[in-house]
Amino acid sequence: MRPTLVLCGPMGSGKSAVGRRAATALGVAIHDTDAMIEERAGRTIAEIFAADGEPAFREIERDVVVEALGTTAGVLALGGGAVLHPDTRRALAGYRADGGVVVFLDVSARQALLRIGTDQRRPMLHGDGESPRQRWNRIAAERRAVYEEVASHVVTTDRGTPAAVARRILALLPDA
Numbered sequence: 217m218r219p220t221l222v223l224c225g226p227m228g229s230g231k232s233a234v235g236r237r238a239a240t241a242l243g244v245a246i247h248d249t250d251a252m253i254e255e256r257a258g259r260t261i262a263e264i265f266a267a268d269g270e271p272a273f274r275e276i277e278r279d280v281v282v283e284a285l286g287t288t289a290g291v292l293a294l295g296g297g298a299v300l301h302p303d304t305r306r307a308l309a310g311y312r313a314d315g316g317v318v319v320f321l322d323v324s325a326r327q328a329l330l331r332i333g334t335d336q337r338r339p340m341l342h343g344d345g346e347s348p349r350q351r352w353n354r355i356a357a358e359r360r361a362v363y364e365e366v367a368s369h370v371v372t373t374d375r376g377t378p379a380a381v382a383r384r385i386l387a388l389l390p391d392a
């Protein structure tokens with residue numbers, strides 16, 4: 217079993233929202249790895265970061281994402297930093313080699329920050345000495361090459377509703 221579609225990209229690009237619309241349109245399940253992590257840990261992502269730190273979160277995330285790539289069908293929406301773990305990148309490469317579709321949802325800093333700039337549920341956006349804008353820009357720049365490496369397609373989400381972006385993605389699927 218493997219997902220029909222995997223979505224990656226930075227915070228606020230719309231992975232969760234577009235993933236839900238794409239799954240509904242396809243009549244399949246949506247699996248959001250952030251929600252799976254919260255369920256497994258019995259805590260919110262913000263609580264995991266606060267109590268155990270980012271490295272501990274990345275280990276749980278690696279376990280959840282690698283497992284989900286092999287055991288779920290439907291649409292899989294990753295967290296923005298999931299691609300950082302080498303095990304996850306290897307699993308995504310295997311999924312693509314097997315015909316899987318990985319879409320990098322790209323977004324401008326301006327749109328992403330309008331969507332999520334004040335959201336306290338994203339701990340990566342908040343930290344000493346940097347504004348959410350500075351943090352988003354730095355993190356997105358650090359990760360861009362990795363998103364490009366793991367993805368088979370890039371879709372920009374600045375314009376259009378989540379449903380409209382989902383329709384553009386469905387057109388990329390082999391049997392669409």
Ligand SMILES: Nc1ncnc2c1ncn2[C@@H]1O[C@H](COP(=O)(O)OP(=O)(O)O)[C@@H](O)[C@H]1O
Nearest residue numbers: 227228229230231232233234331373376377378
């Ligand atoms: N194409 C879009 N147009 C307008 N708002 C969007 C779009 N995509 C996502 N959003 C909104 O932006 C916020 C963040 O989207 P989300 O899907 O959680 O992003 P991600 O999972 O990539 O961090 C949500 O409130 C969502 O409804």
Ligand SMILES: O=C(O)C1=C[C@@H](OP(=O)(O)O)[C@@H](O)[C@H](O)C1
Nearest residue numbers: 226227228295296297338339340
């Ligand atoms: O970019 C990141 O490092 C993170 C993105 C979040 O997911 P979204 O990209 O869905 O916001 C979530 O996994 C966590 O807060 C860390």
Ligand SMILES: [Mg+2]
Nearest residue numbers: 231232250295
């Ligand atoms: Mg999300």
